[in-house]
Amino acid sequence: MSISSPYPYPITNPELIKAHSLIKHFEGGFFAQTVGLDSALPPSPSPAIVNVPKSAALEGREQTASGPGAELLTPATNADIAGTAKRSDATQIYYLLTPDSYRGRMHMNLHSLFVPGGWWKASEIPDEDLLLLDAPDAKEAKLDERIGCLISEVVVPGWNPDQHQFIDEDKLKTMWGGKEGWEQYVKYIKAPDGLEYPDK
Template sequence: MADYPYPRTNTQLISELNLQRHPEGGYYAETDRAKENVTSPYANGAERAVSTTIYYLLTEETPSGVIHKNKSRTMHVLQEGRVRYTLISPGKEGGSAKVEYVTLGTNAAKGEVRQLMVEGDVWKMSAIPQEDLGKDDPEHVGCLITEVVTPGFHWEDHVFLTPDGLKQLFENDPAAADKVKQFSPFVKS
C-alpha cells in the first residue's frame, strides 16, 4: 500500500475516467477543449483553443513518462498519489542547462506541492518516486494529475527530447557525460 492516500485502484481510475495509453507513457483522457480560439504567442501566431484539460495517470506498470516540452504553459494539479517532476531549462548565453526536481504530493513539510506551473520550452518528465515503487499492492501506487494547457495543447507545439537534443542541452556542462547517461533512458530514440 502507498504511503499516501490512494483510495481508488489504478484499474478503477483507468476504467472510470476512460483513460487511454499516452504516447509519453502512462494514461490520459482529454476532459475539456475550449470552443473559443486565440492567437498563440507561443506557436508563431497560430490559432489554438483558449485552454485544454486532461487527466494524466502514472502507475507502477507505467511509472514514468519521457522527456518532452510544450510551447504553451502547463499547470499540473495533483488529484491523487505522488509524482516527481524533472524540469530542465536550457542554458542561457552558452551556459549549462539547469535541472530542478519538484514533487507533487500532499506533504508540504517535505516540500511537496499540489500545483506546478511549467512554462513553455522547459523540458519535463514525470515519474513516480523510486521509494514509492515495489510496494505490496501496485494497484494503490501511482499518481493522477490534471493538466491545464494555455493556450490549448496541439501536437504541433509538442516535442520529445531526442538523444542528439539531450547532448546539445548539456554540451557546455562539465558533467555532460554523467547527465546524458542519467537522462538517456527517458528520451525518444
C-alpha cells in the same frame, strides 16, 4: 519492508482508468481530456449573459467548453462554436502513471501553465513508491493497483500535438555542451525495460 493496511491510495488504477475513460498516451501512462475551451469570432454579436462578464482579453471572441468536465464552466454548451478564426484557448487533462507505465517520456510543449513552454519535462512515480512492490505482502495487498500518480494539467493555449516534441540523445548531449551530467536523463528518453511507449 511491510505494508500497513490500508495503503493510503484509496481508488485503484483500474477504477481510475474506468471512471475517467483514460486511454494509453504516447508519452507513457494513461490520459483523458476533461475540458477543452475553444473560441471564435462570432458571425454576429451574441446577446450578453448577465452572470458571465465579457473578458477584454477575448477581444470579442465567444468561448465554448467541451468534454466531461465542461459542466463546471458557465456557459458550457458542448457544441461546436460558430464563427471564424477558431482557436483552442485551453485544455485540461487527467494523466495517470501506474507501475505498468511508471515513467513518462521527456517532452516539450510550446505552451503550458505552471511549466512554461519551451522547457523539457517528464513525470514519474517516485522510486520509493515503486519499492513498495517488493514488500512481502505487496501481492496480497494488490499494491500494483494502488501505487500510481494521477496528475491534472491545464495547458494554455490548448494542447496541440503539432506543438509537441520528444527529446533524443543528441539533443540531450547538446544541452550539456559536451560536459558530463546528461547521462542521468537517458532514462527519460526510452521506455523502461519491459515497457513500450505507444506511437504518437
